[in-house]
Amino acid sequence: MQHLIVATRNAHKTREIQQILGSEFAVCDLCAYPEISEMTESGGSFEENATLKAIAVSRKRPGLVIADDSGLEIEALGGAPGIYSARYASTNSTNIEKIDKLMEELVRAGAKKDARRARFRCVLALARNGQVLGVFEGIVAGRIADRPRGPHGFGYDPIFIPDGFEKTFAELPAEVKNNISHRARACRALSAELRAAATD
Numbered sequence: 639m640q641h642l643i644v645a646t647r648n649a650h651k652t653r654e655i656q657q658i659l660g661s662e663f664a665v666c667d668l669c670a671y672p673e674i675s676e677m678t679e680s681g682g683s684f685e686e687n688a689t690l691k692a693i694a695v696s697r698k699r700p701g702l703v704i705a706d707d708s709g710l711e712i713e714a715l716g717g718a719p720g721i722y723s724a725r726y727a728s729t730n731s732t733n734i735e736k737i738d739k740l741m742e743e744l745v746r747a748g749a750k751k752d753a754r755r756a757r758f759r760c761v762l763a764l765a766r767n768g769q770v771l772g773v774f775e776g777i778v779a780g781r782i783a784d785r786p787r788g789p790h791g792f793g794y795d796p797i798f799i800p801d802g803f804e805k806t807f808a809e810l811p812a813e814v815k816n817n818i819s820h821r822a823r824a825c826r827a828l829s830a831e832l833r834a835a836a837t838d
Contacts, residue, residue, distance in 0.1 A: 639664050640832055645691040645705035646678070650792040651821075655706070658816050658825040662833075674698055684709065684721055684761040686820055692765035698707025701766065704828065708760040708795045712740070712782060714749035723794065726776060737786055737797055744782065754782040758798060758820040762828050772831050791815065 642659075644667040656665040668674050676728025677694050681687040684707040695708035707721030719726040719740065727735040741814050744754065757779045764771045779801050786796035795807035800818055807815050816822050 645695040688763035692763035696765040697768040712756040760820040760824040762824045774827040776820040778820045
């Protein structure tokens, strides 16, 4: 079993990563290390933010560290909210507030149903001892629903309908979402790399 530290205190994200990676991996996050302070996402891209976080934590803790930076990119909004997805309404905004602002922006942009193309992007950075060992990306395309739907998931899941489905991420069972999501695709690339390294 490989042990991984996820550079986050987002319990939803940690649980999702553990579910995706499966029993071959033991995942913990920064809740186990309160002495490590929150890191500012000061990069200009998902990859820069993930890399900054992974390097920072790996300098403070031994072993393998992964950091995730993910977001929703909407064509009608020029790719927004993008890297600002987590703080789109404000720094401490709730998921409902972020979704409300996003839906208001779509109305303001005059985005009709056929102009609501979007994609979720996830970038994972893997680091150890302050050195990046790899960067893995996952993307899932879809569209924005006309209203939030579904009790599951977190973040923008209630308004994102992946291609090939009529339900939002928040309406789909976790085992379905965790098979097709952007984070699932990035995690599969990561786990393949770790398995290959373990057999070298």
